[in-house]
Each structure stands twice: as structure tokens, then as C-alpha cells.
Amino acid sequence: MNRRDFIVLFNVSWFVSSLSVVFTTTYATQPKPKLKRKSSKSENWLHVGTVGELDETGQILKEKSPFGSILVIGTSKSKNLIAVNPTCTHMGCTVEWEVEEKIFLCPCHASEFGVDGKVQNGPATKPLSTYMTKIEGNSVMVRRS
Numbered sequence: 639m640n641r642r643d644f645i646v647l648f649n650v651s652w653f654v655s656s657l658s659v660v661f662t663t664t665y666a667t668q669p670k671p672k673l674k675r676k677s678s679k680s681e682n683w684l685h686v687g688t689v690g691e692l693d694e695t696g697q698i699l700k701e702k703s704p705f706g707s708i709l710v711i712g713t714s715k716s717k718n719l720i721a722v723n724p725t726c727t728h729m730g731c732t733v734e735w736e737v738e739e740k741i742f743l744c745p746c747h748a749s750e751f752g753v754d755g756k757v758q759n760g761p762a763t764k765p766l767s768t769y770m771t772k773i774e775g776n777s778v779m780v781r782r783s
């Protein structure tokens with residue numbers, strides 16, 4: 639290999655190796671296109687009862703659902719329905735809605751929870767899980783918050 643061939647070969651090698659650096663820095667730093675997420679289960683609304691059932695007693699208790707137990711409080715005339723998992727976070731009893739006081743009261747050890755599920759009086763220390771609610775046609779619907 640003479641000097642001229644060496645210089646040509648060196649320049650070609652340098653050029654090819656530079657292309658890989660340019661390619662990598664150009665495409666590796668490009669923001670990746672966002673994939674459309676399929677709706678997850680948390681985005682799905684769950685039918686828990688009818689407006690008639692809700693208006694009759696002011697509450698619907700659905701003990702088994704993919705979200706766990708669900709207690710919906712209110713009527714179709716309510717501005718906001720309240721929905722919680724009524725399983726007491728202390729030892730698992732089912733809380734009851736106290737209309738006058740507007741609290742969830744546990745019959746086992748008297749823990750009290752607000753409409754937002756937060757503990758107002760122990761012994762429970764963790765809040766009740768809450769759900770979003772809506773009325774769609776004749777259906778009372780909830781989904782995870």
C-alpha cells in the first residue's frame with residue numbers, strides 16, 4: 639500500500655465512522671412518538687345499579703366487583719354522589735352511612751370516615767378508597783379515582 643492509497647483508505651474510514659456518530663446522535667435524541675394507550679381498566683366505568691335503586695334507598699351497595707366492594711350514597715337529585723369502598727381499613731368490617739352526621743361509621747370499633755373517605759376518628763388510620771361516580775341514562779356508574 640502506497641502513501642496515496644493509505645490516505646484515501648484513511649479518509650474513507652473516517653467518513654464512514656463519522657456517519658454512524660451523526661446517525662446515532664440524530665435519531666437517538668429524537669423524541670419517540672407516543673403510542674396511543676389502550677384504555678386501561680382504571681378508565682372503565684362500572685355499572686353498579688339503576689337510578690331507581692339509588693332513589694329508593696339513597697344508596698347502592700355492590701359487594702363484589704372488579705374494584706372491590708362499592709357503596710354509593712345519594713340520589714339522582716344529588717349534585718355529587720359519594721362512592722367508597724365500605725371495607726373498614728382497621729379490621730375489615732363494613733362501614734355504614736350515617737345520614738344525619740354525613741359520615742361512614744364502622745359498627746365494630748366506631749371508626750368514622752368523612753365523605754372523602756378520610757379518617758375522622760380512629761382506631762382506623764387509613765382512609766377508605768373512593769370512586770368517581772356518574773349517572774348515565776338509567777345507570778349509576780363508578781370508576782376508580
Ligand code: FES
Nearest residue numbers: 726728729744747
Ligand atoms: S373494623 Fe372498623 S374500626 Fe375496627
